[in-house]
Amino acid sequence: MLGERVTAALAELTPPVCAYLYDRAALRARAAAVRAALPPRSTLLYAVKANGHPEVVSTLAAATDGLEVASGGELALAVAAGAREIVFGGPAKTDAELRAAVGAGALVNVESAHELRRLALVAREAGVRIRVALRVNRATAGLTGSHRMTGTPTPFGIDERQLDGVLALAATLPSVRVTGFHLHAVSNNLDAGAYAGFVVDAVTWSVTTADRQRLPLEYVNVGGGLGVDYTGDGQFDLEVLRAGLAGVPESLPEGARLVFEPGRFLAAEAGWYAAEVLDLKQTHGRWFAVLRGGTHHFRLPAAWGYSHPFAVLPVERWPYPFARPELRDVAVDAVGELCTPRDVLTRGQRVARLRVGDVLVFGRVGAYGWDISHHDFLRHAHPEVVVI
Numbered sequence: 001m002l003g004e005r006v007t008a009a010l011a012e013l014t015p016p017v018c019a020y021l022y023d024r025a026a027l028r029a030r031a032a033a034v035r036a037a038l039p040p041r042s043t044l045l046y047a048v049k050a051n052g053h054p055e056v057v058s059t060l061a062a063a064t065d066g067l068e069v070a071s072g073g074e075l076a077l078a079v080a081a082g083a084r085e086i087v088f089g090g091p092a093k094t095d096a097e098l099r100a101a102v103g104a105g106a107l108v109n110v111e112s113a114h115e116l117r118r119l120a121l122v123a124r125e126a127g128v129r130i131r132v133a134l135r136v137n138r139a140t141a142g143l144t145g146s147h148r149m150t151g152t153p154t155p156f157g158i159d160e161r162q163l164d165g166v167l168a169l170a171a172t173l174p175s176v177r178v179t180g181f182h183l184h185a186v187s188n189n190l191d192a193g194a195y196a197g198f199v200v201d202a203v204t205w206s207v208t209t210a211d212r213q214r215l216p217l218e219y220v221n222v223g224g225g226l227g228v229d230y231t232g233d234g235q236f237d238l239e240v241l242r243a244g245l246a247g248v249p250e251s252l253p254e255g256a257r258l259v260f261e262p263g264r265f266l267a268a269e270a271g272w273y274a275a276e277v278l279d280l281k282q283t284h285g286r287w288f289a290v291l292r293g294g295t296h297h298f299r300l301p302a303a304w305g306y307s308h309p310f311a312v313l314p315v316e317r318w319p320y321p322f323a324r325p326e327l328r329d330v331a332v333d334a335v336g337e338l339c340t341p342r343d344v345l346t347r348g349q350r351v352a353r354l355r356v357g358d359v360l361v362f363g364r365v366g367a368y369g370w371d372i373s374h375h376d377f378l379r380h381a382h383p384e385v386v387v388i
């Protein structure tokens with residue numbers, strides 16, 4: 001799991017080790033692999049919400065066609081990163097954020113009729129005609145994965161049954177130009193064949209709907225959702241995706257493009273979280289490795305209720321004048337420094353040898369790791385962040 005470059009960078013960390021490490025070459029390689037699987041007339045964006053570290057954002061801005069942002073903060077990051085294209089989504093945009101999106105020349109994925117009216121006003125005041133896509137919560141889901149956002153009651157998008165009304169409204173607003181649809185559906189889908197089926201269906205639906213509405217279709221955004229297997233060796237198979245999407249360009253009208261905005265799949269594998277073992281203890285028959293770190297830095301396993309695997313990085317340094325606590329061939333829980341029994345990253349992983357002072361390294365943490373965590377609970381020092 002740890003390559004030479006990552007191991008070398010981890011060896012440089014100051015004890016007690018607590019760090020995130022991001023690998024720019026891994027980000028670029030992943031973006032290139034995804035790009036190679038997409039059909040002609042595709043646009044590949046990176047969803048900044050997965051990891052907003054400025055160096056991750058600028059690396060992926062350069063390695064993709066642009067960035068998808070979901071707040072004024074992410075928009076500012078995208079502008080600073082020099083993104084070639086910016087798409088602004090999210091269900092709760094303020095007027096200030098809409099103004100910033102107009103100012104940045106972003107395409108806005110509009111979530112409701114009310115938002116459309118506000119955006120039209122902001123664009124009119126700025127003297128521009130802004131490109132938008134209508135985000136639709138379709139009647140059917142069409143895809144499995146976690147966090148289903150469509151085909152089910154959610155705050156995301158315009159209910160398909162209300163779409164005709166919103167398109168009629170848009171026709172009365174000269175400062176907005178509807179270019180197509182945004183159809184992000186789920187997170188973490190691991191079945192590339194099913195994902196390709198979802199994309200094909202999204203294109204067919206968009207073409208039919210645009211035809212019915214006499215809307216010149218320029219843009220079909222299928223969102224993100226390409227999955228990562230955190231607990232096993234499963235892979236979202238890009239070759240299966242490529243084969244499944246081969247016929248898509250023929251079904252797109254001339255001038256239309258297909259937009260993907262993955263976050264997790266681009267960033268997850270390029271991140272590692274390293275935390276030193278501060279103590280080893282047994283209570284009620286169970287072993288715990290207590291870490292300089294925890295769920296306030298990496299919340300995903302606690303949020304999703306799974307055990308995130310780790311590798312043990314042996315550290316020879318031992319500064320104390322007494323014997324070093326050591327475990328051999330037992331199962332341990334990797335737990336954090338917070339005062340709650342829920343601060344658990346891994347349950348019951350077997351270790352051949354583990355000593356106080358060794359470092360546990362968690363891979364695949366480059367997406368929705370630090371960014372979704374409650375950093376300041378208990379006010380421990382933040383982890384070091386190293387970018388290689």
Ligand SMILES: Cc1ncc(COP(=O)(O)O)c(C=O)c1O
Pocket residue numbers: 047049050068089090184186187188223224225226261262263264265
């Ligand atoms: C609108 C939108 N686009 C893209 C993404 C990125 O999804 P993922 O990281 O699963 O690829 C999300 C994630 O929630 C989203 O809400």
